[in-house]
Amino acid sequence: MTNPKDLKYSEHDEWLRLDADGVHAWVGITAQAVEALSDLVFLDLPEVGKEIQQGEVFGEIESVKAVADLYAPMTGEVVKRNDALIDDLAILKKDPYGAGWMLQIRVEKRSEADKLMQADAYASHLKSRADHH
Numbered sequence: 001m002t003n004p005k006d007l008k009y010s011e012h013d014e015w016l017r018l019d020a021d022g023v024h025a026w027v028g029i030t031a032q033a034v035e036a037l038s039d040l041v042f043l044d045l046p047e048v049g050k051e052i053q054q055g056e057v058f059g060e061i062e063s064v065k066a067v068a069d070l071y072a073p074m075t076g077e078v079v080k081r082n083d084a085l086i087d088d089l090a091i092l093k094k095d096p097y098g099a100g101w102m103l104q105i106r107v108e109k110r111s112e113a114d115k116l117m118q119a120d121a122y123a124s125h126l127k128s129r130a131d132h133h
Contacts, residue, residue, distance in 0.1 A: 003030060003123065004097050008073065008116035011125060015097065016073040022110045025074055027103045029061065031096045032126055037063040040089040045070075045102055050078045052105065054112050059102070074112045076105030 007015045013033035017026045034040070042062035052058040052072040059070040082101050085091050092100040107113075117125060 003119045005119045008113055009122035010073045010116055012071040014071055014073045025105050025107050026101045027073060028101045034092045034096050039064040043086050045081050046078050048078050048081055073116055075108045078103050079106050080104035
């Protein structure tokens with residue numbers, strides 16, 4: 001699956017979709033992360049109202065074989081949480097970039113988006129990571 005060009009990506013395999021005015025952003029994990037984890041069993045997300053900080057852990061996702069931390073791609077306040085996802089992790093496999101969103105945040109520092117990768121850079125990042133494994 002190719003990564004949507006309109007999203008930004010973190011080195012930890014999270015994606016970020018900024019809305020047009022840069023006030024809100026949606027956060028999720030990439031198809032590559034979902035595939036690597038395979039059999040998902042548990043998702044822990046922060047409550048609405050919680051502040052998350054760019055680069056810091058905001059939750060975790062668990063598969064049969066591993067637990068992975070989820071890192072915030074940007075700083076902001078959680079304004080929505082995708083509770084449907086917590087109940088049905090299969091949504092992540094079907095639609096990681098749409099229905100599989102995890103959080104919506106109110107962005108605090110729009111400039112933080114500049115630290116994230118475009119789709120092409122993320123693809124290169126994945127390739128170099130694969131070459132090192």
